Amino acid sequence: MRARTRSLQVAILLGGIALWEIAARAANPLLYVPPSAALPALRDLLTLTSYPDLPSHLLLTIQEIVVAYGLAVLAGLGVGFGLGLNRVLGRVYAPILAALYAVPAVVWYPSLMLFFGLDAASKIAFGFLLGFFPITLAVLAGVRQTNPQLVTVARAFGARPHVLFVKVMLPAMLFTLVGGLRTGLALSVIGVIVGEILGSKSGLGSLINHAYGLARTPDYVALVVLALGVVVSTDVAATLLERRAQRWTAE
Amino acid sequence: MTPNVPLIAVERVGKRYPSSSGPVEAIADVSLTVGEGEFCTIIGPSGCGKSTLLGMLAGLVPCDSGRVLVAGAPVTGPDPRRVATVFQDPGLFPWRTALENVEFGLELQGVPRDRRRQVATDLLAPLGLARFADKYPRELSGGMRQRVAIGRALAIDTAILLMDEPFGALDEQTRVLMGEWLLDIWRRTRKTVVFVTHSLHEALALSSRVIVMTARPGRIKSVLELPQPYPRAMESADLVSLRAKLWGEIREESMRSMER
Numbered sequence A: 001m002r003a004r005t006r007s008l009q010v011a012i013l014l015g016g017i018a019l020w021e022i023a024a025r026a027a028n029p030l031l032y033v034p035p036s037a038a039l040p041a042l043r044d045l046l047t048l049t050s051y052p053d054l055p056s057h058l059l060l061t062i063q064e065i066v067v068a069y070g071l072a073v074l075a076g077l078g079v080g081f082g083l084g085l086n087r088v089l090g091r092v093y094a095p096i097l098a099a100l101y102a103v104p105a106v107v108w109y110p111s112l113m114l115f116f117g118l119d120a121a122s123k124i125a126f127g128f129l130l131g132f133f134p135i136t137l138a139v140l141a142g143v144r145q146t147n148p149q150l151v152t153v154a155r156a157f158g159a160r161p162h163v164l165f166v167k168v169m170l171p172a173m174l175f176t177l178v179g180g181l182r183t184g185l186a187l188s189v190i191g192v193i194v195g196e197i198l199g200s201k202s203g204l205g206s207l208i209n210h211a212y213g214l215a216r217t218p219d220y221v222a223l224v225v226l227a228l229g230v231v232v233s234t235d236v237a238a239t240l241l242e243r244r245a246q247r248w249t250a251e
Numbered sequence B: 001m002t003p004n005v006p007l008i009a010v011e012r013v014g015k016r017y018p019s020s021s022g023p024v025e026a027i028a029d030v031s032l033t034v035g036e037g038e039f040c041t042i043i044g045p046s047g048c049g050k051s052t053l054l055g056m057l058a059g060l061v062p063c064d065s066g067r068v069l070v071a072g073a074p075v076t077g078p079d080p081r082r083v084a085t086v087f088q089d090p091g092l093f094p095w096r097t098a099l100e101n102v103e104f105g106l107e108l109q110g111v112p113r114d115r116r117r118q119v120a121t122d123l124l125a126p127l128g129l130a131r132f133a134d135k136y137p138r139e140l141s142g143g144m145r146q147r148v149a150i151g152r153a154l155a156i157d158t159a160i161l162l163m164d165e166p167f168g169a170l171d172e173q174t175r176v177l178m179g180e181w182l183l184d185i186w187r188r189t190r191k192t193v194v195f196v197t198h199s200l201h202e203a204l205a206l207s208s209r210v211i212v213m214t215a216r217p218g219r220i221k222s223v224l225e226l227p228q229p230y231p232r233a234m235e236s237a238d239l240v241s242l243r244a245k246l247w248g249e250i251r252e253e254s255m256r257s258m259e260r
């Protein structure tokens, strides 16, 4: 079953690449880069011939992602549990948070650049902002959906607040929480890269912007593929984390 | 313990809950005592405050007035070394297997892993759950879930066992079997049991004493002592007339409770 799904996925991928090649050749190969041109560009990129300073840009982007996401997790858990466990605060602030989350986040970016400048800080701030909301809202939803009967049972068996939190609240909301953490990670990555594209002199996003501006479309496509690789590998990391969390609650 | 201090003493307790249409008086001025080794059943129309009263005994519901004493000391919160509770809604932890659910109380008390696993495993066999130790609650039937909840309460081996309509969701036959099984446990362990039910049959088959509560606000309407030996012949003239008497009292309160 798994093998069949895998081979189907590979077939769809190859089919997609073939279609892409045909379509790009039929149209303008300069604007619509066919895979036959993108692959050499990707090779040049990875062998550091087209962009020799790629490693330092990539490292910067990854650092920004780590900081932005780390802050988003801390703040998201803190604010989420603060509002979720305190009924009065939750009633006041939770609707405001939900409303803010509905605003397209890009509208905040210009003001972030004003506050934090053109360097890494504004990218971190944007990645943080995008990651923070889904984490906070997941914690809020998780607290709300914890069956109160389980809390009563645990109290009857002598659970003190911190035990209640670890043995009941966290496992009860684990799936929602991990879901929020995953969404937050994906959005933090997007926030950082988009921030770099919108205005920056360094980082993966700035290279994308550079290649695009000079109409170096094969390089541009190769960089986008690399960015995709970053996103996918963070998602794989998140999946591993999720598995571990499942094993942890089973314990 | 001095022999003239009852194990459980409820002294004029009352409870109001806030609601959108003003405070609801759940129970009012309830006093009772339960002696060591008794099987005391509380019966009354639904909504008359039985769960509230049991919650007070468990230390989960604070009294608005009056107090509850266990072994002479006022109850201020849950005391899992003395009191174990089986709830109306079994409240099993869905991420724990049957075995892990039974272990829960021991885990909180810091009992080492091997020891608590042993205790829980030994309990699952008489509960008819030996083959289901590694199943999760969602994989168990309603009756099995309730038995796991009973196992979880028995595992911490307390002197007092509180049970809130533990068999309420089961079919009649399972109910009777579970009742017989509980009776067997009670007679072997000599625990003090406070048992809430709305089944006349259960009350008469199991209890050494039946307490009838009035419609809301719950007060004590009458107390019935049942010295008959176990297992009880439910068709004996004695029990048939007791049943009629009990039904008369409950019927009156149930009608009152329906009329509002």
Ligand SMILES: Nc1ncnc2c1ncn2[C@@H]1O[C@H](COP(=O)(O)OP(=O)(O)O)[C@@H](O)[C@H]1O
Residues within 6 Å of the ligand: B017, B018, B019, B024, B025, B026, B045, B046, B047, B048, B049, B050, B051, B052, B053, B216
């Ligand atoms: N937490 C609560 N908040 C508000 N009202 C409650 C609460 N618990 C119980 N009540 C009300 O108190 C009354 C008694 O409830 P309960 O003790 O559950 O009765 P019983 O177990 O006999 O059915 C009912 O009218 C119920 O609606």
Ligand SMILES: [Mg+2]
Residues within 6 Å of the ligand: B050, B051, B052, B088, B164
């Ligand atoms: Mg009840």
